[in-house]
C-alpha cells in the first residue's frame with residue numbers, strides 16, 4: 320500500500336485557518352478550484368446552511384453520520400474533503416468526535432460555515448483549509464475518519480482523489496456518489512451540457528463504483544456498509560490492513 324507522509328511542513332501562506340478566522344477571497348487562489356468556484360458560491364452555501372438550520376441533516380447525510388457513530392467516533396479526528404458549510408462534521412463533533420479538518424477548493428462556504436460552527440459552539444475544534452488533497456496529499460495530516468459527501472462526482476481523477484483520501488484514513492472512510500446507470504448518466508450529461516453552454520468549466524462525473532472501491536481496497540480499506548439510494552449511493556469502509 321502506498322502511504323503519503325505528512326511532512327508536517329506549515330501549509331502555504333494563508334491556506335489554513337481555524338473557523339474563528341475567515342479566509343479572504345485571495346486565499347482561494349492556493350489551489351486549482353477546477354471550475355467549482357463558478358458553481359459553488361455564496362448563494363449555494365447560504366442555501367445549504369439555511370436548509371440545515373431549518374431541517375437538520377438530509378437522509379443521505381444522516382446515513383453517513385449514523386454509519387460513523389455506530390463504529391464509535393468518540394475522541395476521533397475527522398477529515399472532511401469538500402465539506403462545504405460543514406454540517407456533517409458539525410454533527411460528528413456533536414456526537415463525540417474530538418476535532419475536524421475541512422478541505423475545500425473554494426472559500427465561498429467559509430462565512431456560512433463559521434456562523435454554523437459558532438452557533439454549535441464547536442468553532443474552536445474545526446480547521447478549514449483551501450487545499451486539493453489529490454494534488455498535494457503531503458500537506459494534510461491523516462485522521463481517524465475521512466468523509467466525502469457529494470465530492471468524488473465533482474472531480475475528474477477519482478483514482479487520485481480516492482487514493483489520497485484512503486491514504487489519510489486511519490480507521491474509517493465514508494463517501495457518497497451518484498449511481499452509474501443510464502438514468503444518472505443522462506442527467507449528468509444534461510447538466511454538463513448546461514455547464515458548457517453557460518461557459519462554466521465545472522463538470523460532474525458518475526465514476527464506476529466498482530473501480531472506486533477497488534482504489535480504496537488497494538489502500539487497505541474494505542467495504543462494510545452500502546446504501547443504494549436513487550440519487551446518492553453511500554459506501555462505508557473500514558481499515559483492515561495498514
Ligand SMILES: C[S@@+](CC[C@H](N)C(=O)[O-])C[C@H]1O[C@@H](n2cnc3c(N)ncnc32)[C@H](O)[C@@H]1O
Nearest residue numbers: 355401402403422423424425451452468469470
Ligand atoms: C457538490 S459540493 C458538496 C459540498 C458538501 N459536501 C455538500 O454536500 O453540501 C462538492 C464540493 O467538493 C469540493 N471538492 C471537490 N474536489 C475537491 C478536492 N479534491 N479537495 C477538496 N474539496 C473538493 C468542491 O469545492 C465543492 O465545494
